[in-house]
Amino acid sequence: MIFPITVLLLFQLLGEVASRLVLPALPGPVLGMVLLLGALVTAPKLAAAIRPTANGILSHLSLLFVPAGVGVVGHLDLIAAHGLALITALVLSTVLALAVGALVFAGVAKAMGQADD
Secondary structure, three states: OHHHHHHHHHHHHHHHHHHHHOOOOOOHHHHHHHHHHHHHHHOHHHHHHHHHHHHHHHHOHHHHHHHHHHHHHHOHHHHHHOHHHHHHHHHHHHHHHHHHHHHHHHHHHHHHHHHHO
């Protein structure tokens, strides 16, 4: 169990280093996951070694949301004061994300259709 956790933390560290040195616009954990994905695709034995520990961590993923919930409860006064602005931002950003995703999908579908002709 120590080897898989070490591998996971090593890739998170590599992602943080890459984020700070090369791509500061991307979060380190995201870069670490991309690097880990590349390693797992190229080394199936590594994927098999990490799988049991990763599944164990994923089975307890809900525990990671407890601190966020506590933070929300701790700042209910701010949420009450700025609730309308927060709801507006959430709704607008969701609608915009869906619209952009749909437009990108339509553009890719159109490009793929033209490539087949």
